[in-house]
Ligand SMILES: Nc1ncnc2c1ncn2[C@@H]1O[C@H](COP(=O)(O)OP(=O)(O)OP(=O)(O)O)[C@@H](O)[C@H]1O
């Protein structure tokens with residue numbers, strides 16, 4: 001067990017271990033409890049949010065034997081043959097227990113013919129069959145299939161939920177890592193748990209000392225909130241401050257492209273607050289309450305016009321970095337442009 005990669009080793013084996021998907025697990029647990037198990041489910045949602053995990057738990061909970069759990073990866077078996085085989089296999093009774101469970105991963109990759117073959121099966125599934133189609137792209141599933149399945153949309157996991165799980169793993173595995181480092185891993189994982197767990201694994205191999213936030217920054221080029229926050233303050237302070245801070249980051253080896261990306265995302269949050277304070281709730285999964293306060297207070301330093309211009313300028317900068325002779329130059333240019341437009345706006349306000 002110990003040589004398993006972390007994300008496999010810590011795949012939830014019990015319903016209560018699944019984080020962030022209560023809307024799905026509660027419904028399924030009740031369906032099993034009251035004997036209302038459906039024959040066809042669609043699990044959609046971002047990578048690493050628990051679709052395969054929950055499909056396997058469902059199989060386990062209905063007493064499906066290992067032999068009767070059939071997993072098909074539609075990404076590599078796009079063909080109609082596999083689905084035909086599945087359609088034929090479906091007729092045979094389970095080897096033991098009452099159910100056979102078919103998990104079709106990356107279901108959106110099935111060909112049209114394969115979908116048609118599957119549809120026939122979904123129209124009249126035998127009582128012992130349960131289908132779970134899992135996909136990251138629900139919009140690519142044909143309407144004919146959609147109308148025959150119960151659809152569960154998995155959500156991105158919140159930074160604090162991921163960080164909490166990482167903490168448990170780190171404790172269990174005796175990995176010494178700071179809370180700040182765990183949070184940074186979690187916030188760089190874009191709501192997916194697998195990537196976060198893989199990063200933790202990489203860090204364990206990478207450093208045998210106490211793992212700190214700076215290690216995460218160095219290994220995966222993650223950008224800490226402090227950096228984008230400071231940059232936004234500098235931007236409000238003027239061009240000189242901004243360039244000084246960019247120089248400081250360059251000295252410390254910050255990956256400028258990753259920084260530009262993180263800064264665009266920070267500016268976007270400020271933009272949302274400028275448009276309407278309540279829009280910040282869209283970000284509540286990504287930010288701690290303190291960070292939300294920071295975004296709110298920073299939004300007061302910019303006009304709506306400046307922020308929207310800044311989003312564009314730094315997005316362009318992000319794209320230009322690869323081609324730039326000096327990696328920090330596009331960001332410096334964007335900073336000068338925005339800091340100056342901010343200043344001239346303030347001047348006109350004062351003059352008027
Ligand atoms: N909701 C969750 N609760 C706890 N752990 C999770 C959750 N989602 C994912 N994980 C962790 O991430 C790993 C991968 O999850 P899983 O295979 O279920 O993702 P998925 O949604 O099927 O992703 P993909 O779209 O890439 O197939 C699991 O083994 C587990 O360690």
Ligand SMILES: [Mg+2]
Pocket residue numbers: 051052053105134
């Ligand atoms: Mg999966």
